[in-house]
Amino acid sequence: MSYVKVLNCPTIPLSNGLQIPIFGLGTSHYGGYSHDAIVYALTECGIRHIDTAKRYGCEEELGKAISDSKIPRSDLWLTNKLWPGDYGYKAAKKACLTSCSQMGVQYFDLYLMHWPESLQPGCSNREMRAETWRALEELYKEGVCRSIGVSNFLVHHLEQLKEDCSVVPHVNQVEYHPFQQPNKLIDYCRQEGIVFEGYSPLAKGQVLSDPTVLRIAEKYRRTPAQICIRWSIQNGVVTIPKSTKRKRVEENSQVFDFRLDDSDMAALGGLHDERHVTWDPTNVE
Numbered sequence: 001m002s003y004v005k006v007l008n009c010p011t012i013p014l015s016n017g018l019q020i021p022i023f024g025l026g027t028s029h030y031g032g033y034s035h036d037a038i039v040y041a042l043t044e045c046g047i048r049h050i051d052t053a054k055r056y057g058c059e060e061e062l063g064k065a066i067s068d069s070k071i072p073r074s075d076l077w078l079t080n081k082l083w084p085g086d087y088g089y090k091a092a093k094k095a096c097l098t099s100c101s102q103m104g105v106q107y108f109d110l111y112l113m114h115w116p117e118s119l120q121p122g123c124s125n126r127e128m129r130a131e132t133w134r135a136l137e138e139l140y141k142e143g144v145c146r147s148i149g150v151s152n153f154l155v156h157h158l159e160q161l162k163e164d165c166s167v168v169p170h171v172n173q174v175e176y177h178p179f180q181q182p183n184k185l186i187d188y189c190r191q192e193g194i195v196f197e198g199y200s201p202l203a204k205g206q207v208l209s210d211p212t213v214l215r216i217a218e219k220y221r222r223t224p225a226q227i228c229i230r231w232s233i234q235n236g237v238v239t240i241p242k243s244t245k246r247k248r249v250e251e252n253s254q255v256f257d258f259r260l261d262d263s264d265m266a267a268l269g270g271l272h273d274e275r276h277v278t279w280d281p282t283n284v285e
């Protein structure tokens with residue numbers, strides 16, 4: 001029997017008692033897909049949490065990589081996301097089941113509404129979010145999704161959803177890196193029992209040449225990517241860096257054997273400049 005490494009990765013409890021691993025692997029379409037990197041992440045780096053979306057176009061390939069890794073489904077945390085083109089009660093339910101079958105799984109550990117805006121004319125964003133969320137609530141009750149959440153939702157989107165629906169989202173996945181720190185949103189989520197998850201933790205590479213990050217990396221003899229990932233983790237933020245390269249996947253996962261001092265955490269906390277490297281939901285009603 002082959003030896004499979006398991007990463008010593010802490011988890012964060014969701015309001016329904018499930019435990020989400022604080023560190024996972026991103027799979028966005030930006031920069032391409034690497035089967036080799038996913039299998040390597042699972043078998044050699046011990047990563048057990050994978051973040052994907054229908055939008056990324058790699059569900060089938062991911063299913064194949066998971067099957068090639070021979071890691072049992074029950075050992076994995078799989079997050080998938082519903083694209084706004086599939087919003088609406090019936091379309092959402094159908095899209096989730098199709099995504100499950102594309103990936104060859106019976107359930108997702110977490111299923112997110114990807115973006116707060118409706119792409120469908122004649123229906124307000126608020127109405128569409130509420131109708132779609134009703135479908136996610138049912139998928140949750142049926143066990144097709146073990147937890148449900150949202151992505152790119154700001155306080156006003158979450159407040160409206162709270163008024164319109166019964167299950168409070170378990171997670172809100174939002175852009176988060178030293179240049180983009182939505183601390184008021186984080187406080188709101190935590191107050192409401194919503195786990196805050198951060199995406200683009202390396203600011204798609206932009207933060208890796210920042211002089212403060214480089215200085216801290218040198219001090220700890222770590223790489224700039226490891227410093228940024230560790231900073232997210234020490235802030236209690238679930239983080240999902242992406243790489244298509246084996247060496248970087250491994251490097252990014254080696255962040256559980258050191259700790260940043262308070263002064264370095266504060267220095268990284270001072271880098272916020274409101275920059276978005278992905279998309280900005282501020283103007284979505």
Ligand SMILES: NC(=O)c1ccc[n+]([C@@H]2O[C@H](COP(=O)([O-])OP(=O)(O)OC[C@H]3O[C@@H](n4cnc5c(N)ncnc54)[C@H](OP(=O)(O)O)[C@@H]3O)[C@@H](O)[C@H]2O)c1
Nearest residue numbers: 026027028151199200201202203204225241242243244248
């Ligand atoms: N919910 C949403 O709306 C949303 C939006 C964006 C992202 N996400 C999720 O979050 C994940 C991560 O975000 P992201 O992919 O936008 O960006 P990211 O993880 O911040 O950065 C990825 C980029 O950094 C490079 N990189 C990775 N590790 C590196 C290292 N150790 N040294 C140097 N460069 C490194 C990668 O290139 P190589 O591949 O060449 O290594 C890639 O270009 C996504 O993949 C996706 O799963 C969600």
